[in-house]
Amino acid sequence: MKSLKLILLGAVLATGGSFGGNASAESVTVGWFGGNWGEAFNQCVAEPFTKATGIKVIPEIGTSTVNLAKLEQQRAAPSIDAVWMDGGVSELAMGSGVIDTLDPSRIPNLGTVVPEGIYKRDGSISAVSTGFYAVGIAYNTKELKTPPTSWNDLWRTDLANELTFPSPANALGVPTIVFLNAISKEPGGMDETFKRLKTLKASEFYDSSGAAANALQSGEVTAAVFNSAPTWDLADRGLPLAFVSPKEGAWGGDVRLHLVKGARNKAAAEKFINAAITPAASACLANKLYLGPSVQGVKVSPEVARKLPWGTNGSVKDLKFLDWWDINKQRAALVDRWNREIAHK
Template sequence: MRTGLAYLLGSTVALSLAAAAPAGAEDALVVAAFGGKHGETLQKCVIQPFIDKTGIKVTVDQGVSTVTVSKLKQQKGNPSLDLVWLDGEVSQVAEAEGVFADIDPAQVPNIANMIPEGVYKNKAGKITGLSDGYYSVGIVYNMDEIKQAPTSWFDLWKPEFKGDVTWPSMSDGSGPAMLVYVSELLGGSVANLKPGVDKMKQLEVAAFYDSGGNASNILARKEATIGVLDSGAVWALADANPFKVGFLIPKEGGLASDARLHLVKPSKAAYAFLNYAMTAESQGCIAENYFYGPAVKGVKLSEKATSRLPWGATGSIKDLRFSDVNAINAHRQEILDAWNKDVLGRR
């Protein structure tokens, strides 16, 4: 899942409250969240309903996941954030930094209604994160401009798409995974990135993007007409623009991940927020508005939302392909170096 870019970085937006009386300071929360359509969806489906139900003040610190994690590391021991939403891949990196508080399941009764895959634990078996919905990464394209649908990831290298492609940078959650995936498809691996790096050096892009919201803006402005994007951002783009948007999982397969919610500073208010975010009401709203697959059981969805889920109308999380996040994390510095020195350095 997916966030804004320059206009979001470092900005903090205080949401207005509908409570009859002001909450005390001990009941105020600061929550790091995504921007763009994803952030709007979280406000509509989680944040504002929580405010309305509890009267607890919530301040939203918007930014991309990598910036949020940098803030957590800088403020370790004295964090300003109570809870954070992060892209799945970035979440795994942050967990290794020890910046999350353990989640007490007794304080989050709705964990009992979650699918097992959506409850993340550290090596000690402590819960450190909860999924707030799944997406799948595939190819998005402007059907008004591109009449013949692509079928392969490598169609993005076709001459007709030269300078017309948008692709995730290393700041986006899917960026490192996509570089590794391209390497694997060409016979390499997470420990042998050369095939993928050599291929990426040949890709003529309109722009690399740092977030799904940034990618959507690039496509909406028609600076690019094809690219790599997660399913949630794709359908938000489709509903917000007059041109027809196509989306497909290439024949080689797609990559899946999720958005995760983490506890940083435990409190009664923070646990109440976390518990509300894991309700069928909340995640059903996210699925209807941003089309992420719920991590909560028993969510009833419209036909439109069901058809747009990352696993399709009749599938489940079992049908998604996830990258080996642990392996990527173990080689993260090599991945970043390869991207910055060999891919971007040759442009």
């Protein structure tokens, strides 16, 4: 009998099991971005979540579009349980059918999120914002003596060949084209917008945000159509950079969390999403990324407040949000037109 017990114990140990029940710790796989974004998601959400619950968080690093492609390829058996995506790609994911609904009874902190941060499809919640950013103009405060104040300043002579602008390959590209068209006072619609874009003397059209950041860091350009969050991050590293919301307005975007349809660890993923929309997590993301809090009542220091997408005394209502469903309908045609008229001019 003693020999049998030893044999059974050896078999359990060999397979990594125990007599106590579950052989391995519970885990959740979460898709998020690389660089300082991923570091912030880890420090502000994942690490506190694991400490509080014991659930291990396994990151799946990738851009919004890369992780969406993974979800579409793995539709039958996804390896990702929850995923961060930018606005626009979020709607593509909803339309593709790879995103599950968020149940307020299982994710109660949804009730603390500002209305602008709750995204519904067919009446059900499909995504929740974890922070807002603005897209405007980043500029070098030492090199550019007169700060830009308008989108029209992109065509100023002192910015000729000193500017970088997002191409449609970048998440900011197509929505910026649509936004410039929306605020244009000229008749002619998109035809006039593309006619004007042809005259823009940009030194380059960047495909990745990293390329824009590198151009600003190296001094290759003195201005960029860029995201507020990485602009202030670069400024914190000692670069003479500032961000401007033009007088016509900055268009607003955000980073959103989603529950993957068919997630293997659905319950853990719902707990993770709930942990990402607490006041503590939202304040942490504001401090590290200067994302405007999506959770109501979050307080930050005056220095952080100054760098939020809506500034010290503003709010999420000051951002100009886009109709991503409409933009996605136009996306293919606008990319094709850009390639014909701008990229290959």
